Ligand SMILES: Nc1ncnc2c1ncn2[C@@H]1O[C@H](COP(=O)(O)OP(=O)(O)OP(=O)(O)O)[C@@H](O)[C@H]1O
């Protein structure tokens with residue numbers, strides 16, 4: 001009987017101007033344990049613990065198990081019978097990549113149980129295909145802050161039109177840029193938050209986001225607050241989603257007045273992410289939590305760290 005235990009970090013996607021292309025892994029974790037059971041027919045048992053455990057499916061529709069099945073389908077092998085233990089540490093539908101932890105966790109767990117027939121880049125490709133955008137699953141798998149660009153590779157010599165490949169680059173994160181998340185007690189599904197976005201944008205908005213994403217990358221790398229203050233703005237998703245998050249404006253004002261470089265929606269929300277210096281992070285967290293409570297919303301603010309390791313085994317010492 002084989003068992004593998006892994007943890008997968010939460011992630012915050014977009015970081016303002018990097019819609020669907022940049023994200024960072026954070027020090028909040030979901031834990032997954034897979035125990036292979038030797039039985040004739042394929043059976044499944046899923047146990048879920050932690051806050052909101054009752055919200056996670058325990059049958060074959062479970063997203064972690066769906067990723068597990070996708071892996072075995074990809075390697076053209078019959079999936080083994082398995083008992084899965086899920087310990088939740090990442091809140092659901094809050095913009096912290098809970099679905100990405102399930103997709104990455106299912107694929108990584110299956111790869112480990114199967115003796116690692118796939119390389120990490122192949123697992124990453126399957127994860128992006130499942131989620132539909134790279135900015136949560138890539139940092140959840142690899143750790144750190146990651147920028148993903150898809151290059152359409154022309155292969156004229158083979159008369160094949162295009163092969164889409166992802167180019168992933170690590171974005172160095174300065175030690176004095178601290179992620180502060182304020183997690184409200186209401187939810188906003190990614191599907192709903194994507195549904196309010198326009199399908200086309202002006203050239204002016206496209207140029208605005210291109211410039212601000214470049215400045216964001218340099219600001220994260222250098223720790224320069226003057227660059228981050230300007231960089232954390234967006235024309236692609238924030239203007240359409242802010243109204244879905246009750247209290248956005250007062251929480252933004254409180255965060256900046258408490259010394260944050262800036263504040264954005266974490267992923268598709270409703271969690272709000274502020275970036276602050278080490279000395280300001282705690283006061284920014286308190287200010288965001290108080291502002292939301294004054295707006296009538298119960299929220300919990302946490303000063304986190306960037307997780308630079310990504311999904312990893314916890315049952316063996318390396
Ligand atoms: N740890 C988990 N294990 C198994 N399934 C999960 C887990 N987390 C989320 N899911 C499932 O993934 C699906 C989407 O979850 P959720 O609503 O949290 O994702 P979302 O809308 O993408 O929001 P976010 O990714 O910001 O958390 C739901 O069916 C949920 O049950």
Ligand SMILES: N[C@@H](CCO)C(=O)O
Nearest residue numbers: 013019020190267268
């Ligand atoms: N880029 C995605 C992230 C979802 O977590 C969105 O904002 O819809």
